[in-house]
Amino acid sequence: MPTPTSFFSLSRVFTVLIGQALAVCVHAAPQVINLTNESGQPLANAAVSVMVKGARTTAPTEVTANMAQKGRAFAPTLLVVQTGTSVLFPNFDTVRHHVYSFSPVKRFEIKLYAGTPATPVIFDKPGTATLGCNIHDKMLGYIHVVDTPYFGVTGNDGQVTLDLPAGEHRLRVWTPSLGEATPDIESVIKVNSAQAITVRVKP
Numbered sequence: 055m056p057t058p059t060s061f062f063s064l065s066r067v068f069t070v071l072i073g074q075a076l077a078v079c080v081h082a083a084p085q086v087i088n089l090t091n092e093s094g095q096p097l098a099n100a101a102v103s104v105m106v107k108g109a110r111t112t113a114p115t116e117v118t119a120n121m122a123q124k125g126r127a128f129a130p131t132l133l134v135v136q137t138g139t140s141v142l143f144p145n146f147d148t149v150r151h152h153v154y155s156f157s158p159v160k161r162f163e164i165k166l167y168a169g170t171p172a173t174p175v176i177f178d179k180p181g182t183a184t185l186g187c188n189i190h191d192k193m194l195g196y197i198h199v200v201d202t203p204y205f206g207v208t209g210n211d212g213q214v215t216l217d218l219p220a221g222e223h224r225l226r227v228w229t230p231s232l233g234e235a236t237p238d239i240e241s242v243i244k245v246n247s248a249q250a251i252t253v254r255v256k257p
């Protein structure tokens with residue numbers, strides 16, 4: 055016989071599962087997107103996000119991501135997360151780091167530490183946080199926060215593949231070269247997954 059408490063948590067689990075099942079039912083299919091700069095060269099290491107009408111704008115509370123420190127550098131240098139994501143900052147180096155951000159999107163500081171700090175940092179506003187380390191001036195990283203579950207980062211070939219529902223959506227692009235205060239560059243794409251989409255990004 056379930057107690058009222060366990061019944062409540064069980065129904066909560068089911069609500070979450072049903073929510074996830076519905077989210078998957080949007081008939082998303084892998085869509086290849088190629089980004090180029092104005093002169094047609096591949097735009098590498100760019101944050102790509104796609105705004106799909108009706109999609110959940112904030113991440114479920116259990117969603118986490120990692121921004122590691124390896125070889126006295128942030129790994130990855132550009133991390134894209136959905137609004138509401140908890141980010142951990144594991145340190146894989148033998149030296150200690152002191153990670154901080156002064157960006158309006160998220161100001162925080164994790165004082166001189168080794169290993170993985172137990173408390174994640176929650177990124178609850180869209181925009182870009184620039185990361186640094188008090189000990190190693192050359193360490194530079196970015197966390198780009200987007201209001202959509204559809205996002206990725208382009209590879210060296212300027213390509214990213216996202217699972218997208220068919221239809222007309224707004225594509226947003228941001229690269230570290232734009233600087234954190236610059237909003238994403240927006241264009242409209244028509245997704246039908248059978249054909250790759252090429253977008254020329256004009257800053």
Ligand SMILES: [Cu+2]
Pocket residue numbers: 126150151152187188189190193
């Ligand atoms: Cu450091």
